[in-house]
Amino acid sequence: MERFDLNILGCGSALPTTKHHLSSQVINLRDKLFMIDCGEGTQMQFRSMKLNFNRLNHIFLSHLHGDHCLGLPGLISTMGLLGRTAELHVHAQPDAEKVFKPALQYFCNRFPYQVLFHPFNPAKNELIWEDRTLKVYTIPLKHRVPTAGFLFEEKPASLRHIIREMIDFYRVPVSQIKAVKDGADFVTPEKEVIPNHRLTRPGKLPRKYAYCSDTCYFEKIIPLIEGVDLLYHEATFGEKDSASAQLTFHSTARQAAQIAKSAKVKRLLLGHYSARYPDESILLKEAQEIFPETIQGNEKMVIKI
Amino acid sequence: MERFDLNILGCGSALPTTKHHLSSQVINLRDKLFMIDCGEGTQMQFRSMKLNFNRLNHIFLSHLHGDHCLGLPGLISTMGLLGRTAELHVHAQPDAEKVFKPALQYFCNRFPYQVLFHPFNPAKNELIWEDRTLKVYTIPLKHRVPTAGFLFEEKPASLRHIIREMIDFYRVPVSQIKAVKDGADFVTPEKEVIPNHRLTRPGKLPRKYAYCSDTCYFEKIIPLIEGVDLLYHEATFGEKDSASAQLTFHSTARQAAQIAKSAKVKRLLLGHYSARYPDESILLKEAQEIFPETIQGNEKMVIKI
Numbered sequence: 001m002e003r004f005d006l007n008i009l010g011c012g013s014a015l016p017t018t019k020h021h022l023s024s025q026v027i028n029l030r031d032k033l034f035m036i037d038c039g040e041g042t043q044m045q046f047r048s049m050k051l052n053f054n055r056l057n058h059i060f061l062s063h064l065h066g067d068h069c070l071g072l073p074g075l076i077s078t079m080g081l082l083g084r085t086a087e088l089h090v091h092a093q094p095d096a097e098k099v100f101k102p103a104l105q106y107f108c109n110r111f112p113y114q115v116l117f118h119p120f121n122p123a124k125n126e127l128i129w130e131d132r133t134l135k136v137y138t139i140p141l142k143h144r145v146p147t148a149g150f151l152f153e154e155k156p157a158s159l160r161h162i163i164r165e166m167i168d169f170y171r172v173p174v175s176q177i178k179a180v181k182d183g184a185d186f187v188t189p190e191k192e193v194i195p196n197h198r199l200t201r202p203g204k205l206p207r208k209y210a211y212c213s214d215t216c217y218f219e220k221i222i223p224l225i226e227g228v229d230l231l232y233h234e235a236t237f238g239e240k241d242s243a244s245a246q247l248t249f250h251s252t253a254r255q256a257a258q259i260a261k262s263a264k265v266k267r268l269l270l271g272h273y274s275a276r277y278p279d280e281s282i283l284l285k286e287a288q289e290i291f292p293e294t295i296q297g298n299e300k301m302v303i304k305i
Numbered sequence: 306m307e308r309f310d311l312n313i314l315g316c317g318s319a320l321p322t323t324k325h326h327l328s329s330q331v332i333n334l335r336d337k338l339f340m341i342d343c344g345e346g347t348q349m350q351f352r353s354m355k356l357n358f359n360r361l362n363h364i365f366l367s368h369l370h371g372d373h374c375l376g377l378p379g380l381i382s383t384m385g386l387l388g389r390t391a392e393l394h395v396h397a398q399p400d401a402e403k404v405f406k407p408a409l410q411y412f413c414n415r416f417p418y419q420v421l422f423h424p425f426n427p428a429k430n431e432l433i434w435e436d437r438t439l440k441v442y443t444i445p446l447k448h449r450v451p452t453a454g455f456l457f458e459e460k461p462a463s464l465r466h467i468i469r470e471m472i473d474f475y476r477v478p479v480s481q482i483k484a485v486k487d488g489a490d491f492v493t494p495e496k497e498v499i500p501n502h503r504l505t506r507p508g509k510l511p512r513k514y515a516y517c518s519d520t521c522y523f524e525k526i527i528p529l530i531e532g533v534d535l536l537y538h539e540a541t542f543g544e545k546d547s548a549s550a551q552l553t554f555h556s557t558a559r560q561a562a563q564i565a566k567s568a569k570v571k572r573l574l575l576g577h578y579s580a581r582y583p584d585e586s587i588l589l590k591e592a593q594e595i596f597p598e599t600i601q602g603n604e605k606m607v608i609k610i
Contacts, residue, residue, distance in 0.1 A: 014386055018353045040379040041346045048323045066382040066412040074345040077371040081319055099411045106404045107371040 002030050004154055004207050004305045006230065009045035011271030011297045013236050013250075014067045020273060021045055021299055022067045023213065025232070026056070027152055029134055035059040036150060036211050042071035043078050049300055053079050054086075058129065060136065061092035062213060063122070063147035064099065073103045080111030087114045091128055091136075093146055094119040122148035125224055139224050141215035143249045149212035151225065160200035170194050209305050210265070213272050216245065217255040222263045230305050231265040232297070234272035235283050241274070250274075253283035257290035271297035307335050309459055309512050309610040311535065314350035316576030316602045318541050318555075319372045325578060326350055326604055327372045328518065330537070331361070332457055334439055340364040341455060341516050347376035348383050354605055358384050359391075363434065365441065366397035367518060368427070368452035369404065378408045385416030392419045396433055396441075398451055399424040427453035430529055444529050446520035448554045454517035456530065465505035475499050512610050515570070518577050521550065522560040527568045535610050536570040537602070539577035540588050546579070555579075558588035562595035576602035 005028040012020025022039020026046065033056040035042075046053070056079075061069050069092075076088065090096065097117040104115060120128045120138055123146065129136040132155065139149035159181040167177070172186050180186055186194045210225040213234035225231055233256035237245040245252050251259075253270055260268035268291050273280050284296040295303070310333040317325025327344020331351065338361040340347075351358070361384075366374050374397075381393065395401065402422040409420060425433045425443055428451065434441040437460065444454035464486040472482070477491050485491055491499045515530040518539035530536055541555035550557045556564075558575055565573035573596050578585050589601040600608070 015383055016349045016352065018349075021349075040376065041349055044321045044323075044326075044346055047321065064411065066379060070379045070382070070408075070412070071345065074371060074375045077375070078320055095411070099407055102404055102407045103375075106369065106400070107375070 004029050004209075006209060006232075006269075006303045006305055007049055007051065008271070008297050008299060008301045008303075009042055009049065010039055010299060011273065012067075013234075013272045013274050014065070015275045016041065016067075017275045020275075022071070023062075023272060024071065025211065026051055027209065028055075029152070029154065031055060032057070032133070034134070034136075034152070037062055037068040037213075038071040038075060039067045040070045040074075043075040045299065046075070049302075053082060053084065056088075057086060058089045058091065060129075060150050061090065061096060062141075062149060062211070063143060063145055064093060064095055065145065065214070068214075069096070069100075072100055073107060076104060076115055077107050077111075080108050080113065084111070084113045087116055089116050089118055089129075091118045091120060093122055093148075120148065122146040137224075139210065139212060139221055141212060141221065142218040143214045143216065147214055149210060149215070149221070151228070152209045152211075154206045154208070156203050156206045160196070160203050162200050163198075166199050170199070172199065207305050212259075214250060216249040217251050217259065219259070219262070222259060225259075225263045225265060227264055227266070229266045230269060230303065231260050231263065231267070232269045232271060233259055235270040235287060236272050236274050238277065238282050239286055241276070244274075253287040254290055257287035257294060260287075260291045260294070266293065268294045269297050269303065270294060309334050309514075311514060311537075311574075311608045311610060312354055312356065313576070313602050313604060313606045313608075314347055314354065315344055315604060316578065317372075318539075318577045318579050319370070320580045321346065321372075322580045325580075327376070328367075328577060329376065330516065331356055332514065333360075334457075334459065336360060337362070337438070339439070339441075339457070342367055342373040342518075343376040343380060344372045345375045345379075348380040350604065351380070354607075358387055358389065361393075362391060363394045363396065365434075365455050366395065366401060367446075367454060367516070368448060368450055369398060369400055370450065370519070373519075374401070374405075377405055378412060381409060381420055382412050382416075385413050385418065389416070389418045392421055394421050394423055394434075396423045396425060398427055398453075425453065427451040442529075444515065444517060444526055446517060446526065447523040448519045448521065452519055454515060454520070454526070456533070457514045457516075459512045461508050461511045465501070465508050467505050468503075471504050475504070477504065514610050517564075519555060521554040522556050522564065524564075524567070527564065530564075530568045530570060532569050532571070534571045535574055535608065536565050536568065536572070537574045537576060538564055540575040540592060541577050541579045543582065543587050544591055546581070549579075558592040559595055562592035562599060565592075565596045565599070571598065573599045574602050574608065575599060 007026040009024035010021030023037040024042040137151040208228040235253035236250035312331040314329035315326030328342040329347040442456040513533040538561035540558035
């Protein structure tokens, strides 16, 4: 199986503690790195997890609260000092460029590489990045400020598998087999269209990872994340603090589990813990009562998707 | 002796490593905290050294390179989330406000406290802050961008000591003893002026701490830091990399020691180490050959001044 790993750099919430760093994750898909959120201290965590700055070309910011993005100028500065020349792409809401440009112009103006901001509309579910191996979609979330989660969908490395007996039955010529494996329908000499799904079976299913933070309990995301292999859903609070969750547009661990269950995801990963919990195993317990396949996220964890 | 401690939060140079954090120090003078520089990650180090955000009212920035100031927005944001209401004073060059204002306006606009920038001219040696217990002066340094070090001078808590036999000899009345202890001359009934230094001895000498980073070897600072109790002088490089020091306007450990020796300081503290040294004891050794009273700075060190 080709590499599709999730690295957790930080899974604390607004206030950094001695235990948790601020939000940041890095996806490693076939040795290309994609960062999600970039709280203060992200570059240090990146380094201490022995990730390679040269393989990082895309950063996705869910929203513009400081704990999710204030590590950006330092990270950009460090990559410049290390001699980076490749463009860096920052996918974020339109405000991001305005907010960060003055600091970048001041601190990073002599670096031999460009930082390109790609604004997206956090209220829409749309494709915002695509390359040979990956598609990234936004997932509109509900928080105090405009916020989007992200769905990372691998492009299947393998083509569809032909069904030998159907190929023989319809006499598909060898010259057209490649197109059929790629997903094309077949047209017989008699102009009859044979739909592709009668000629082929799917190849390997594409793996999917969904990142949903920060958000209150929001059922509209369920169809957008249905069946994903791994769902990261914020679980800032436990049940006893559900009033705080409601007030601040965050979720409880139990609500995260409810979303995971309704969306029939394979596994749920918790994070974005409030600093008030000295031990987050209570959050894990509350989530597992509803959705047993729950993992308690932690710094330096690497999860295979 | 009243408390006058130096806390080292970070003593690495431009690139954070797994070993060193970016530049920041906190002076604790009689339980009031004064921060010098604020690289990314400073708020985490502040917390892990169990310092108290409520006692911090002044931040001094030596220069506007990212590794000395990019932790400022996150620190300001965290103090806001913690409910701070007291004003925070940031002493820095005139550009600082322009550079940080957009991020502060965006991320910290709803906080119940004000951040006030106090610009200073880094090319001048002048008093930039004074309160009941402390005077802070700038020390012009020589670096690639305008940079100033800082001299922290305690105001002596105790008055001058009277010399009993002289007080008796001149028949200084009891009603004037307080004025004499405060430093006043005494005028006899015959209108003869007795200068204060014949009536008193100095009380406790004021303690002094000088912070000099970043800078190349720069002899003009010597008279400004003469005899200080502790000098922090950057020692980015060792002798074998003295060409790099010259090129980047940094100092070698030996140069730091030479300055300490010429200025007859009591102790020298090294820091701002280049990431290229896996073990900085070579820097300590090179400095101690010239100035034995040298300390190798390290994160979480607390030094009594």
